Amino acid sequence: MGRLIAISNRTAADPKARAGGLAVAVWESLKATGGCWFGWSGELVDEIPRGTSVYRDEGVEFVLTDLTHDEHESYYLTYANRVIWPVFHYRLDLASFDSEAFKVYSAVNQRLANMVADRLVPTDTVWVHDYHFLLMGDALRHAGWEGPTGFFLHIPFPPPEMFSAIPEHHWIARALCAYSVIGFQSERDRANFERYLVDQCGGEAHEDGRISVFGTTTRIAAYPIGIDPAGFVEAAHSPVADRAAERISRFLGGRELVVGVDRMDYSKGLPQRFEAVGQFFDDHPDLHGKVSVTQIAPPSRSKVEEYQELRLELDQLAGRINGDHGDLDWIPLRYLARSYSREELAGLFRIARVGLVTPLRDGMNLVAKEFVMAQDESDPGVLVLSQFAGAAEQMQEALIVNPHDRHKVADAIHQALTMPLEERQTRWRKLRDIVVKQDIAWWRNNFLRDLEPAIPA
Numbered sequence: 001m002g003r004l005i006a007i008s009n010r011t012a013a014d015p016k017a018r019a020g021g022l023a024v025a026v027w028e029s030l031k032a033t034g035g036c037w038f039g040w041s042g043e044l045v046d047e048i049p050r051g052t053s054v055y056r057d058e059g060v061e062f063v064l065t066d067l068t069h070d071e072h073e074s075y076y077l078t079y080a081n082r083v084i085w086p087v088f089h090y091r092l093d094l095a096s097f098d099s100e101a102f103k104v105y106s107a108v109n110q111r112l113a114n115m116v117a118d119r120l121v122p123t124d125t126v127w128v129h130d131y132h133f134l135l136m137g138d139a140l141r142h143a144g145w146e147g148p149t150g151f152f153l154h155i156p157f158p159p160p161e162m163f164s165a166i167p168e169h170h171w172i173a174r175a176l177c178a179y180s181v182i183g184f185q186s187e188r189d190r191a192n193f194e195r196y197l198v199d200q201c202g203g204e205a206h207e208d209g210r211i212s213v214f215g216t217t218t219r220i221a222a223y224p225i226g227i228d229p230a231g232f233v234e235a236a237h238s239p240v241a242d243r244a245a246e247r248i249s250r251f252l253g254g255r256e257l258v259v260g261v262d263r264m265d266y267s268k269g270l271p272q273r274f275e276a277v278g279q280f281f282d283d284h285p286d287l288h289g290k291v292s293v294t295q296i297a298p299p300s301r302s303k304v305e306e307y308q309e310l311r312l313e314l315d316q317l318a319g320r321i322n323g324d325h326g327d328l329d330w331i332p333l334r335y336l337a338r339s340y341s342r343e344e345l346a347g348l349f350r351i352a353r354v355g356l357v358t359p360l361r362d363g364m365n366l367v368a369k370e371f372v373m374a375q376d377e378s379d380p381g382v383l384v385l386s387q388f389a390g391a392a393e394q395m396q397e398a399l400i401v402n403p404h405d406r407h408k409v410a411d412a413i414h415q416a417l418t419m420p421l422e423e424r425q426t427r428w429r430k431l432r433d434i435v436v437k438q439d440i441a442w443w444r445n446n447f448l449r450d451l452e453p454a455i456p457a
């Protein structure tokens with residue numbers, strides 16, 4: 001294989017992204033092939049920048065561009081985050097369709113594609129990431145690039161009935177099919193896209209997973225993303241994790257810990273989770289004072305209105321639950337709207353009896369996998385997992401719930417808290433085996449292996 005070229009909105013040049021599993025996994029291949037990573041610098045400027053900032057780190061070249069204020073507003077905040085994100089998470093009610101913003105989204109995809117194409121050589125392999133760059137495969141072709149181009153969608157792909165509500169759906173689908181390989185998180189997402197192409201575009205699905213449509217043939221497949229399991233075990237046993245675990249244990253004073261960690265996003269089902277926690281305390285007065293729920297929810301995209309409303313709703317709900325159930329010496333639901341280090345989170349997971357991962361819709365959900373790896377075999381905690389997280393396809397040994405059904409989620413919390421040790425261990429071992437086997441390297445290798453046949457000999 002020649003050089004690997006990665007393209008994503010934010011890159012590992014951003015220290016916050018650098019520690020993430022994805023950055024590490026992609027970086028490995030970039031380092032091994034002397035590759036290059038393209039993306040946004042994180043800076044905003046008034047005029048479309050002519051140049052790029054380029055620097056090298058461990059043999060990997062980062063090529064970054066600033067965005068103009070207008071591009072950031074229309075491409076990123078509006079089209080990516082107020083059209084694609086809500087619709088792809090099945091939330092048509094939250095979408096603000098905007099054809100002017102689509103033009104800018106399209107122009108940014110083309111601007112970056114031109115920047116990338118200028119630096120490509122024929123032996124390169126291009127791997128594009130996520131919903132900011134749905135049109136990049138096509139834009140690269142326009143820019144003269146004819147080599148293999150893969151795309152991985154980190155978020156769900158909605159059913160065709162929903163996707164086709166986007167005014168530009170046909171344009172997007174046609175552009176997507178310019179990629180040689182399109183990867184999804186789950187079989188459900190892959191099947192949704194295939195159904196759209198077959199039913200609405202006259203596509204022909206082949207048995208080997210390729211699909212012929214729009215005069216071209218593209219491979220579509222599910223490649224569930226994983227984590228770096230050993231790295232997370234190490235984080236969970238680091239001195240920072242030990243200190244965090246100690247601090248929380250002191251606060252808990254022998255109470256059982258139920259934990260949730262999610263970016264503050266409406267896809268994560270936090271209001272519904274809080275309602276379920278309220279239901280659980282309604283149903284089990286005997287457990288008042290014996291269980292403490294901690295929800296960590298670092299705010300994200302706080303410039304977008306829907307996220308500001310979510311923040312208010314959570315503040316209110318948490319206040320109500322604690323007002324209804326709390327006592328002088330007990331806070332039933334601790335809700336912390338801030339971020340913690342990866343090691344601190346790992347320490348928190350390690351001492352939790354229950355992990356709550358109940359998104360309304362999620363591409364994969366890495367927290368589910370991290371929670372499992374942080375547990376100790378001698379006394380493992382139980383994962384309560386939404387049936388609507390991509391992770392549910394791999395992690396059937398979790399307690400699988402419908403996050404909209406607060407009674408069932410409350411029952412699952414109770415079942416998890418009272419589950420006998422032997423059952424906890426049996427379930428946990430099966431989950432651990434999956435997370436270890438289908439890790440981040442497995443994901444990357446599977447994807448790149450499928451992209452390789454597209455490389456001209």
Ligand code: GDG
Nearest residue numbers: 154155225263298338339340341342362363364365366367
């Ligand atoms: C997208 C898709 C898909 C969370 N809070 C803190 C923190 N985190 C870390 C978690 C985990 C990551 O962030 C979140 O990953 P998720 O998978 O849960 O969700 P998204 O951010 O929505 O990611 C998702 C993923 O892409 C990968 O393909 O699984 O479905 O939506 O690693 O631990 N990390 C730190 N402090 C925090 O406060 N350090």
